[in-house]
Each structure stands twice: as C-alpha cells, then as structure tokens.
Amino acid sequence: MAQPSPSKTWAGGAEVVENPEDGSVRFTPTMYERDLARGGAWKQTVLRGADAWDSRINDIATAADGSAFFVGDQGPDGGGALIGRYVAGAWQLTADSGLPAGTVHASLLSVSSVSGREAWAVGQGYTEDTFTHVPVVQHWDGRRWRSVRIPGSANWLPTQVEELAPNDVWIVGMDYDTGQSVAMHWDGHRWTRTPTPAFPDSAVLFDVTARTPTDVWAVGWSRDTDKQRPAGLALHWDGTSWTQVPLPAGTFSLQAVTLRPNGGIAVVGGNDDAAVGMSWTPTEGWRSLGLPENDPQFPLGVSSVVSSGKQLTVGGWHYRSSGSGDSFRNGAILTR
Numbered sequence: 001m002a003q004p005s006p007s008k009t010w011a012g013g014a015e016v017v018e019n020p021e022d023g024s025v026r027f028t029p030t031m032y033e034r035d036l037a038r039g040g041a042w043k044q045t046v047l048r049g050a051d052a053w054d055s056r057i058n059d060i061a062t063a064a065d066g067s068a069f070f071v072g073d074q075g076p077d078g079g080g081a082l083i084g085r086y087v088a089g090a091w092q093l094t095a096d097s098g099l100p101a102g103t104v105h106a107s108l109l110s111v112s113s114v115s116g117r118e119a120w121a122v123g124q125g126y127t128e129d130t131f132t133h134v135p136v137v138q139h140w141d142g143r144r145w146r147s148v149r150i151p152g153s154a155n156w157l158p159t160q161v162e163e164l165a166p167n168d169v170w171i172v173g174m175d176y177d178t179g180q181s182v183a184m185h186w187d188g189h190r191w192t193r194t195p196t197p198a199f200p201d202s203a204v205l206f207d208v209t210a211r212t213p214t215d216v217w218a219v220g221w222s223r224d225t226d227k228q229r230p231a232g233l234a235l236h237w238d239g240t241s242w243t244q245v246p247l248p249a250g251t252f253s254l255q256a257v258t259l260r261p262n263g264g265i266a267v268v269g270g271n272d273d274a275a276v277g278m279s280w281t282p283t284e285g286w287r288s289l290g291l292p293e294n295d296p297q298f299p300l301g302v303s304s305v306v307s308s309g310k311q312l313t314v315g316g317w318h319y320r321s322s323g324s325g326d327s328f329r330n331g332a333i334l335t336r
Helices: none
Strands: 002-005 008-018 025-035 042-044 057-062 068-074 081-087 090-096 103-115 118-127 133-140 145-147 156-165 168-175 181-186 191-193 202-212 215-223 231-237 242-244 254-259 265-270 275-281 285-288 300-308 311-322 325-335
Touching: 002 057, 002 300, 008 057, 008 300, 008 311, 008 325, 025 057, 025 068, 068 118, 081 103, 103 133, 118 156, 118 168, 133 156, 156 181, 168 215, 181 202, 181 215, 181 231, 202 231, 215 254, 215 265, 231 254, 231 265, 265 300, 265 311, 275 300, 300 325
Parallel strands: 057 103, 103 156, 156 202, 202 254, 254 300
Antiparallel strands: 002 008, 008 025, 025 042, 057 068, 068 081, 068 103, 081 090, 103 118, 118 133, 133 145, 156 168, 168 181, 168 202, 181 191, 202 215, 215 231, 231 242, 254 265, 265 275, 275 285, 300 311, 311 325
C-alpha cells in the first residue's frame, strides 16, 4: 500500500483466478483506491493491459513530485518483471527488461523512489539452466531499469528497499549462507553491509523505513533454535549501528512497518492465533493497534501498513484453516 497524498490511499495486490479444469491458478494485477476528499469509498483503479499479465502487485512507492511506481512478477514467457509507472494521472504497465541475464521466475518484492527519475527495486529470481537463486537489485535512472550487482552478497534475499535520497538507500533481507539478517546501505558511491544482531539459529528482515539518516527502522523475525516459533524482531539504526528494540513477550513475526507522528512507528504481522498490530512511541513504548478480534472460522492475516497523520490503513487477507492447510479466501483492508 501507499499514500500519494494525505487523503488518498492505494492498495495493490492481485485477483486470484483458478482454472476449473486443471486447478491451476493465475494472478491478475489489481489495485484499489480510496480518496477521503471524494467520499472515502474504495474503488478499483483502471490498469490498462493488466489482463495480459500473470502477476501480483507486490509493492507501491510514491514520491514528492507526484510520481509513483509499483512492481510485480516476471511473466511466464521469461520476459521482464511487471513495472507500473504513474504518469499524467494514469498507470502505465511496462516490463523491466534489465533483469540479470538468464533470470526466470523473478519477483520484484519492493520499490522505493524519490522522484520519477530515481528509483530502486529489489527481489529474487532463479537461473534458467541450474535454477540457482539469484538476488535481484534494479535501479531506475529516468530512462530504463538496470541490474546492479552488490559486492559480497551473491547468495542472499533482498526483501525491501527504502530510498531517502539518491545517496542514502537501504536494502534489507536475509543471507542464505549464514541464515542471518542483512542490512545494506548505499551512500552514493558504494554499498556497505551494516552489521545486524546475530541469533543462534536465524533471522530475516522483511521491511525497512526511514525518517532521517539517523532514524531508520527494520522489522522481521528471529529464531534461537531450529524450528522454534519465530519471534518478532524490531531494529533501529541511529546513524552508527543497529540496536534491537524489545517487543512484548510472545510477539510473532513482523511483516511491515510505517512511520507515525511524534517519532513513532506502527508494525503489523501475525501469530498462530491472531494478526499482530502495534504502535510504538519513545514516551509510551508498545501499544496495541486494536485490530479486530480473530474469528477462528475466518482468520485474518496482515502484511502491510501505511500511515498519514492520524490515518492508518492495514492490508491483508482472510483465510480458512483445515487439516490439509490454509486456503486463501479474500483480501482485507482495515482503516482507522
């Protein structure tokens, strides 16, 4: 989700289409829009050419100049990954043709931009011949997307990117070789891996957001033993180092974080019994967001959150649980 203005919110995802003959599933990229200045009802956004794509919308980014991007998945024909650019009040769907050579089944998971001429996108793919994992880092220079190789990080998963300025960019994720979380920083000249707290078993970061160069937050999960129930993880960067911020006991994996007024943040995620939603301020610490009570027959999962002033929007889905596993039912958007 993203908010191009204080009154407008975009929520992107996919329509799930199942083939009744063979049970196969395809995705049609889909977006909804809510404008408080025009009644506040959610309406589906026109995405011309969306039916030609088998892709989700995985992330949306806006910039102060009114531009915006969204990113998605690589088409089954092995071409580029889905890119949406917001130009002159409408979305234009194109393909990122700058993926690393021979990459298949790629997904761009995150995008961030400071203008229509400067953006970054990250994700993952696989090599066509050996199906080896490929980290994908892309840079937009106003004309085309180019693949960027980050030194020393060949076997890792970039999950989220945040661009404060062309010389201040963060990428977080997970190092497959060590099983530990990764936080990389671009200063306009080089990429540097900044040490994050290590855990006896593993850790991963799913989201990162920055207020200033000395106020950066990242969230995910950690484990001290193999197969342990993942514990929520919140880290803060003060311009020098990452520090773990203690969470309430029992907090499960955190999926997303957004900035809130007065130096605060809001985080969402999930556990075995209910969706997790909390806010944090320097003076009050952690408080519940008061997400709806979980219905055992129709559980709620949440994975995105965006804030503008006192407005807060959470995106997720409802699912059904059974002995054979969980099955997706429908998307969910919560507002407050």
